[in-house]
Amino acid sequence: MQLNQVKAIITGGASGLGHAVAQYLVASGGKVALFDVNEAKGQEAAKALNGHFFRTDVTSEESVSANVAAASAAMGGLNVVVNCAGILGAGRMLGKEGPMPLNTFATTVMVNLVGSFNVAKAGASLMQNNEAGEDGERGVIINTASVAAFEGQIGQAAYSASKGGVVGMTLPMARELSRFGIRVATIAPGIFWTPMVDGMPPQVQESLSASIPFPSRLGKPDEYANTVGFILGNRYINGETIRLDGAVRLQPK
Numbered sequence: 001m002q003l004n005q006v007k008a009i010i011t012g013g014a015s016g017l018g019h020a021v022a023q024y025l026v027a028s029g030g031k032v033a034l035f036d037v038n039e040a041k042g043q044e045a046a047k048a049l050n051g052h053f054f055r056t057d058v059t060s061e062e063s064v065s066a067n068v069a070a071a072s073a074a075m076g077g078l079n080v081v082v083n084c085a086g087i088l089g090a091g092r093m094l095g096k097e098g099p100m101p102l103n104t105f106a107t108t109v110m111v112n113l114v115g116s117f118n119v120a121k122a123g124a125s126l127m128q129n130n131e132a133g134e135d136g137e138r139g140v141i142i143n144t145a146s147v148a149a150f151e152g153q154i155g156q157a158a159y160s161a162s163k164g165g166v167v168g169m170t171l172p173m174a175r176e177l178s179r180f181g182i183r184v185a186t187i188a189p190g191i192f193w194t195p196m197v198d199g200m201p202p203q204v205q206e207s208l209s210a211s212i213p214f215p216s217r218l219g220k221p222d223e224y225a226n227t228v229g230f231i232l233g234n235r236y237i238n239g240e241t242i243r244l245d246g247a248v249r250l251q252p253k
């Protein structure tokens with residue numbers, strides 16, 4: 001897919017990895033619609049990008065369905081979905097204050113896994129009607145997992161389960177949607193500079209950087225965005241999860 005032909009919905013697009021993707025696509029000539037729960041940041045980001053913003057709870061089937069349709073109408077079509085919305089959901093099963101409330105686990109899975117599926121299926125429902133391009137391609141869905149899907153740390157049971165689910169649904173989604181010419185891929189980032197990391201003490205940031213073999217630093221959001229661009233441009237990438245992590249393997253804690 002040519003980047004200047006992209007008409008993309010990006011969840012979590014008001015900040016972090018999602019915002020970096022939006023900036024990258026617009027700079028490449030594409031159009032973007034940002035989905036986020038932060039209305040102030042979302043409106044500001046969309047205005048700067050000459051894009052569109054829709055306040056969206058990715059766990060709401062009704063909200064997502066309506067906003068996907070509205071975004072497609074605003075952009076004059078839809079051929080890309082990039083799911084970056086997510087929450088950490090950190091906490092031990094058996095913490096100092098007792099067992100983890102089940103709602104903490106369920107909410108993490110709902111946002112990270114169910115939310116990704118929710119937006120993907122609403123996007124695919126419209127993409128299936130696109131005019132076929134080269135190789136019959138009609139659209140691309142890119143989800144965001146995490147290296148925690150493979151090496152979850154202590155306190156990441158909920159987060160790892162949610163991201164492991166994203167990895168697990170990548171291939172079956174790609175297989176199912178292949179008859180429509182819609183590709184599905186997942187990126188599993190390691191430790192990246194995000195608003196969450198920005199708020200950490202310097203010594204914690206240095207410790208995180210030192211744990212990464214090479215390059216020994218945190219990932220940059222534009223490196224994630226470049227990977228999105230690579231996937232969009234290479235039609236043979238399908239049903240795959242790409243680790244983007246500097247060869248880091250998370251330790252137990």
